[in-house]
Amino acid sequence: xxxxxxxxxxxxxxxxxxAEDGYDCHGGNGYGTRNDxxxxxxxxxxxxxxxxxxxxFKKRVNHTITYxxxxxxxxxxxxxLRKRDF
Numbered sequence: 001x002x003x004x005x006x007x008x009x010x011x012x013x014x015x016x017x018x019a020e021d022g023y024d025c026h027g028g029n030g031y032g033t034r035n036d037x038x039x040x041x042x043x044x045x046x047x048x049x050x051x052x053x054x055x056x057f058k059k060r061v062n063h064t065i066t067y068x069x070x071x072x073x074x075x076x077x078x079x080x081l082r083k084r085d086f
């Protein structure tokens with residue numbers, strides 16, 4: 001139901017990047033560059049009135065990175081919440 005709390009968390013396996021680029025669901029504090037899967041995450045969040053909460057807060061880079069392999073770092077883990085509950 002619409003009045004229930006909706007929380008989507010996990011490794012969504014996409015890079016939403018650091019730039020908002022017109023997405024209201026993106027807070028502008030992500031990491032790296034956006035890829036096609038990240039664009040799909042953002043489109044899904046916009047279409048379902050969700051926000052990517054962990055991109056709305058400024059953090060140290062090492063707290064933003066959720067996956068590291070060798071010299072490659074990325075942010076893959078996201079927390080999505082309804083805008084009205086954010």
